[in-house]
Amino acid sequence: MYDIIVVGGGVSGLMAAYSASKNGKKVILIEKNKKLGQKLLISGGGRCNVTNRLPYEEIIKHIPGNGKFLYGPFSTFDNESIIDFVESRGVTLKEEDHGRMFPVSNKAADVLNVFLTELDKNCVTIRYSTIVEEILTGDGGVTGVKLDDGEIIQAGNLIVTTGGRSVPNTGSTGDGHRFARSAGHDITELFPTEVPITSTEDFIRDGRLKGLSLANVALSVLRKNGKPRITHQMDMIFTHFGISGPAALRCSQFVYKEQKSQKRPEISMMVDFYPDKKKTTLQEELDTLLKESPHKSIKNILKSMMQDRLAEFLIDYNGIDGEANSHHLKNEDKQKIIGFLKGFIFTVDGTQSIEKAFVTGGGVNLKEVTPQTMESRLVDGLYFAGEVLDIHGYTGGYNITSALVTGYVAGHSAGMK
Template sequence: MYDVIVIGGGVSGLMAAYSASKNGKKVILIEKNKKLGQKLLISGGGRCNVTNRLPYAEIISHIPGNGKFLYGPFSIFDNENIIDFVESRGVALKEEDHGRMFPVSNKAVDVLNVFLRELEENKVTIRYNTIVEEVSSEDDRITGVTLTDGEVIKAGNVVITTGGRSVPNTGSTGDGHKFARTAGHTITELFPTEVPITSSEDFIKAGTLKGLSFSNVALSVLRKNGKPRITHQMDMIFTHFGISGPAALRCSQFVYKEQKSQKRNDISMMIDFYPDTGKGALQEELDALIKESPNKSIRNILKTMMQDRLAEFLIDYNGIDREANSHHLKNEDKQKIVEFLKGFTFKVDGTQSIEKAFVTGGGVNLKEITPQTMESRLVEGLYFAGEVLDIHGYTGGYNITSALVTGYVAGHSAGMK
């Protein structure tokens, strides 16, 4: 008999097992893999983006999927507590751009070892290569779990930290949603977020711009009325299937949401290649270049402003005579060039699969969870934390912050009973 069972040894599970075991409680952590913290080890490109140091309001603005729910858990344990937890155990952190926190060593394993040492010190039982078949309850009260081999482990509290459905090779295959449903919880529709975007445009299929990357462009997902639903000014790259890179990943969930809203597959997106320059200023820059080299072809002039392949594509796309110089270039062609650079619009038809996404959108309905404890409102002694919940943010330490904070609060609450 245990006090607390934690199912899933990922980021939030590690924290939940630690916080549940703090007061001498008997805790067991059940993990289907042969190792703990698989996703933690690959986070931040293997460097582990532990958390983000921005103020609450800014962190929550970077968690478009129900970030406001986190105000409750943050009142118990927050990003500064995460930093203190790691640093006070001998792993120094450094702050990088946009508040992202990394270990000075740049090694995710150093962060994982902090958790492993704490679990060992607090005598947490760890079962590897073990799969939970069902979570049991009687009279709306948790009684324990049954494993696939039929073994029953009893406990009055169960914390589900099994992750979403993205990056399934780390063990996130949606088990927690099955347990939640069985307990009477609703699961909001799951969808991929932080994932590359697909397009069937001819220029994508032909690979015309494949491999072309751009720094600091403004990428927008457009509503039905042509106005941006969201715009992200970051780097992006054209691929053989569509677009990728930070700006595309951040826009991906809004492609899905617009598909739902517009009830159609093809959604318009727009790129502003010069987001920090107005149309008028860009027109003046183009006019000055033409004036400087009146005998130069427009193709060669444009190549001084942008990458060669983009210049070639722009000319063909707009039907401009590539050899025309300033004497033969029509005013409407100049206008087309500026319009293209400030608002190239193209169609996309979705995103790559949820398995290829960094983060799962959707999950256990938050209306059924008490934010200050992370306990189910339906079944006493049942807790949820991390990506199994309907919370999703952008990359940059926001999802791991959510996982660690909700994990701590769920484990702490379960361990107090």
């Protein structure tokens, strides 16, 4: 018999198994893959964006899905604790843009090895290629787990760290939500976040802008009244199915939320191609170009302001004669050009599937979990950590921070019992 069972050897499971085993507790970590830390190894493009060094308020702002819940766990273990945990074990970290922390070696495997060494040192039993069929409870508390081959492993404390449903090839296939439901927990609706956005607009379907990459644009998800619900100023790219790139990924969860709010599949999005310039400034720049080259075609003047394909699309979309020179450009066409560049509106109809998402939205209802301990309010000795919970953030080290912090706190709390 064990003191603590950890189900799921991903980011939060590794940290939970480590912190649970610190005080000599007998811990078993059960993983259905042949290896541990599959998602850790692919995070940050294989470099492992291990956490983010921004202040609490900024981190929580970047976790729009219930980030405030983390104030509780942060009082025990936070982003600086993560940095100290990794660096004090010989892996030096470096800070990149927006507070993102990576190992100096740029190797995720170095971070994984920190955990593997600690688990080995603390005599944690690891079972690979092992599938938990169900969690066992009795008299209001945890009693153990039953494996798919019928074997029962007993313990009075159980930490579920099975991830969400995104990137299923890492083993995240929703098992933890099934376990939580069987223990009486509510699972909020699951949806994809940090995922490309789909559209059936003609210009998307005919591939006119496919592969067009735009730097530092402002992409907004619009409410029913036409006002932005959220705006992200980053890079984006048009694809054969819709839009992708950092700005689109960050907007994706709000596409889902607006679909729910507006009770319809099609919602509007807007691109401001020049977010750092006012309309009047852009108007002046265009007027100057027109004056300087009175005999140049409108098409070529616009091509001096932006990428060729965007200029051609702008002309066609607005019904402007691109071959005409500036003498023949109507005032209303000038307005159309500026209006397009500062607010091109198009419709989208959703996102790619949850399996293609980087992060799962929704999960174990946080009202049923104590933030300071990560223990279930319904079942004694049952803990949840990581993406199985209804917490989701943007990419940039925010989700991994949430996973490591909640994993540590769950393991620490179970280990103190």
